[in-house]
Amino acid sequence: MPQKSTEAYPYAFTVSYVERVWQHRWRCSDVTFHCLEGALCQQWVQTIREQLTALTSRPKHLLVYINPYGGKQQGERIYEQKVAPLFTLASISTDVIVTEHANHARDHLRTEAELKQYDGVVCVGGDGMFSEMVHGLVSRTQRDNGVDQNSPEEKLVPCTLRIGIIPAGSTDCICYATVGINDPVTSALHIIVGDAQPMDVCSVHHNNTFLRYSVSLLGYGFYGDVLADSERKRWMGPARYDFSGFKTFLTHHYYEGTVSFLPATDILGTPRDKTRCRAGYVLLYKCNLSNNIHNQLCSLVLYPHVWGWRVIRGKFLAINAASMSCACPRSPKGLSPAAHLADGTTDLILVRQCSRFNFLRHLLRHTSKYDQFDMTFVEVHRVRRFRFTPRYCQSDSELDLRENGKRLFSQICRDHPACSCSPAYSSWNCDGEILPHAAIEVGYVTTPYNLLCKYTVHSESIQTHSLFPHFVTLQPCYKMDKIKTHQSTHNTPS
Numbered sequence: 001m002p003q004k005s006t007e008a009y010p011y012a013f014t015v016s017y018v019e020r021v022w023q024h025r026w027r028c029s030d031v032t033f034h035c036l037e038g039a040l041c042q043q044w045v046q047t048i049r050e051q052l053t054a055l056t057s058r059p060k061h062l063l064v065y066i067n068p069y070g071g072k073q074q075g076e077r078i079y080e081q082k083v084a085p086l087f088t089l090a091s092i093s094t095d096v097i098v099t100e101h102a103n104h105a106r107d108h109l110r111t112e113a114e115l116k117q118y119d120g121v122v123c124v125g126g127d128g129m130f131s132e133m134v135h136g137l138v139s140r141t142q143r144d145n146g147v148d149q150n151s152p153e154e155k156l157v158p159c160t161l162r163i164g165i166i167p168a169g170s171t172d173c174i175c176y177a178t179v180g181i182n183d184p185v186t187s188a189l190h191i192i193v194g195d196a197q198p199m200d201v202c203s204v205h206h207n208n209t210f211l212r213y214s215v216s217l218l219g220y221g222f223y224g225d226v227l228a229d230s231e232r233k234r235w236m237g238p239a240r241y242d243f244s245g246f247k248t249f250l251t252h253h254y255y256e257g258t259v260s261f262l263p264a265t266d267i268l269g270t271p272r273d274k275t276r277c278r279a280g281y282v283l284l285y286k287c288n289l290s291n292n293i294h295n296q297l298c299s300l301v302l303y304p305h306v307w308g309w310r311v312i313r314g315k316f317l318a319i320n321a322a323s324m325s326c327a328c329p330r331s332p333k334g335l336s337p338a339a340h341l342a343d344g345t346t347d348l349i350l351v352r353q354c355s356r357f358n359f360l361r362h363l364l365r366h367t368s369k370y371d372q373f374d375m376t377f378v379e380v381h382r383v384r385r386f387r388f389t390p391r392y393c394q395s396d397s398e399l400d401l402r403e404n405g406k407r408l409f410s411q412i413c414r415d416h417p418a419c420s421c422s423p424a425y426s427s428w429n430c431d432g433e434i435l436p437h438a439a440i441e442v443g444y445v446t447t448p449y450n451l452l453c454k455y456t457v458h459s460e461s462i463q464t465h466s467l468f469p470h471f472v473t474l475q476p477c478y479k480m481d482k483i484k485t486h487q488s489t490h491n492t493p494s
């Protein structure tokens with residue numbers, strides 16, 4: 001600000017706000033307002049403070065878990081340098097726990113954490129850390145409410161606490177699919193402004209025993225085999241996924257079994273919709289419905305009339321259940337581009353036995369804008385529940401798919417000599433973890449918690465550099481000589 005104006009308006013205050021700088025990337029900017037009178041300045045500060053305090057959706061106290069070993073092992077640095085300063089600016093107090101071992105966050109949330117004192121729980125890490133938090137929080141909520149987690153018939157009780165994720169992992173698919181970008185600052189700003197997005201969770205069972213929750217991808221066949229192989233090659237770092245992916249593609253194993261599912265027949269959207277919705281239901285985007293109508297529609301689809309179970313037997317290269325789009329930087333539209341985050345369904349994608357060339361075409365569709373499901377050997381169903389039973393039933397001694405891959409393979413070939421090329425079982429990849437059973441039942445897809453993030457639905461209509469009505473924080477009222485000078489901005493409260 002020119003020296004003359006500074007003298008004319010000696011009082012000032014600075015407002016920080018969130019700015020969209022490029023597509024889904026957000027940044028914090030600030031603007032300084034200059035006043036003639038100290039009292040007027042103080043009045044402005046006071047009023048804006050009151051407005052900010054009245055915003056109940058914003059978190060004030062957060063519990064933060066940092067995985068120091070996720071991704072490129074930058075979790076602590078990312079938090080200290082990029083996230084903590086923003087939380088401080090927004091007057092958010094935090095309790096920070098740097099995890100010391102796998103499942104530290106899960107067990108702490110499940111048993112010790114004093115959850116009542118927090119407005120949300122945030123993890124700094126990848127999808128594995130996020131899954132730990134989901135397991136800790138959802139398990140604790142079900143236990144506190146007397147829900148039997150082992151029963152696939154039971155619907156999950158919602159958690160009151162919200163969950164946030166700061167991307168610091170290898171793939172960060174959940175962050176990408178919900179925020180639209182893997183950027184720690186953008187995620188921190190979504191958390192600060194209190195954006196929240198309900199999310200579906202599937203509970204996975206075997207013989208009426210709870211195995212795990214899934215929020216993104218349950219994959220048998222191709223994605224299970226890729227994960228199982230890549231786990232044995234951890235020493236290769238992130239390159240292991242490419243290596244194992246290529247190897248699994250070449251082996252081209254198919255698996256026989258029976259898929260039974262309960263179709264979600266009464267909902268309006270389908271997995272082949274062209275439009276995208278990251279806020280629960282597609283009509284919000286298509287017809288610009290008001291939030292009220294959107295909420296009514298969401299509750300409508302949560303209490304549906306359901307038709308009977310359908311059964312499909314066959315030989316499958318892949319069976320995938322996508323509870324969200326599963327978009328990631330490599331597959332910007334994801335495995336099921338039109339999947340909704342919170343409509344109580346999952347998109348069940350069946351890829352039947354086909355030639356390698358056709359399977360390659362199918363995989364390449366994940367990276368293109370063309371319809372993923374427009375192939376004769378691919379079918380997709382929006383379902384509320386499903387089961388899978390492999391053709392050759394397992395005995396319990398054969399179940400340790402994680403560690404005994406080779407032993408299992410030879411055992412299977414012994415037991416099933418007709419099988420000369422494909423093993424009888426694959427593994428289930430459940431959000432990046434291998435399940436110990438091939439026969440599974442997925443309970444009702446429910447929406448038990450809110451994610452502190454949001455993939456803005458009307459993104460196309462918002463101009464870059466637009467000012468969001470979210471004041472992040474307010475600097476105190478200073479005399480002009482105490483604040484930093486902003487040459488480019490000159491705002492004067494009237």
Ligand SMILES: Nc1ncnc2c1ncn2[C@@H]1O[C@H](COP(=O)(O)OP(=O)(O)OP(=O)(O)O)[C@@H](O)[C@H]1O
Nearest residue numbers: 070071099100101125126127128129169170171172
């Ligand atoms: N202190 C720790 N030491 C070892 N392992 C940990 C620790 N804290 C968390 N973990 C485990 O590390 C696993 C991987 O972490 P995370 O998901 O953060 O990173 P990633 O696997 O690199 O990323 P992504 O899941 O996005 O590919 C998690 O399953 C978690 O259980």
